[in-house]
Amino acid sequence: MIELESLVRPNIAALTPYSTARDELSGAPDIFLDANESPYDNGFNRYPDPHQTALKQRLSEIKGIPADRIFLGNGSDEAIDLVLRVFCEPGQDNIVAISPSYGMYEVAAATNDIAVRKVPLHPDFSLDEEALLAAADAHTKVLFLCSPNNPSGNAFPNAQILDIATRFKGIVVVDEAYIDFSRIPSLASRVDDQPNLIVLQTLSKAWGMAGLRVGLALACPRIVRWMSMIKYPYNINVLAQRTVLEQLRQPVAARIAEIIAERDRLAASLPALPFVRTVYPSEANFLLVKVEGADALYAHLLRDGIIVRNHSCVPGCEGCLRITVGTPEENRRLEASLKRYQP
């Protein structure tokens, strides 16, 4: 078993985090003269709760994960950046990531002056476990997986991810942004017996709150504490915390089921189009579709007012468009536009 303490940057381990007078609060004051806020109540004159206690409590109930295993960030993008800043020494350490995958791991690494070792997936987008582990050296602190993977749409077997986490002597991040659309269960419940595992989830996709910017990192309490120590104290604003709590009362299961049904319907219908070569199996809310003349098809859809993601230049995705599943009506418009297309 790896010593997590030996992976943390020494300056982070030694850090004294910013604390507020309200952190030391016992009693229940009703006059707040400690933070130089405006005293006039307009609904957001007070600083937000830096610990997001109410929100974590609610998410803990929904996810069945204890609140001290939950870090909340300004989107999971913040969590990606903070994981790098906790574990990777700029100019010295590196990360391993799969390719093709989500672009933010590379951007966050470049911002932090951390080298990225990209390991291609197999042509069917399955993991090359041996190549991943072989790419790591003594300076590899973090290995990023994304499952279900963006943009390929497939999920990796949990047993394989756990095997990698057991064999790799660093942190394994599993980005589960699309887990709610997948048949594969989340790995979040495994962070206690596999303490080098960090599971990222987000409210941006299945929960429909991309505009509110809330992402989760689910990890053992020590990792949650390090990440919390270095985040901006007020990283999730009052309106976001309040609105997310309200939105979490709205059931999303029916919407998720509808998106999955539409995804599977599109996956079955698109191969009949003459210019479609492959519709890759998806466990997410999008389809990666290999077509003849991807750029021309992309332009055709755009002329019809439909924007998809053109991945035709992404290594491993040559000739592919990534199409998000919309409402049934949007998907019918997409299909109608595709049927009209003359290559």
Ligand SMILES: *Cc1c(COP(=O)(O)O)cnc(C)c1O
């Ligand atoms: C959309 C997406 C996210 C979401 O990021 P947020 O910052 O939480 O909106 C994270 N990871 C992947 C792989 C994604 O596709």
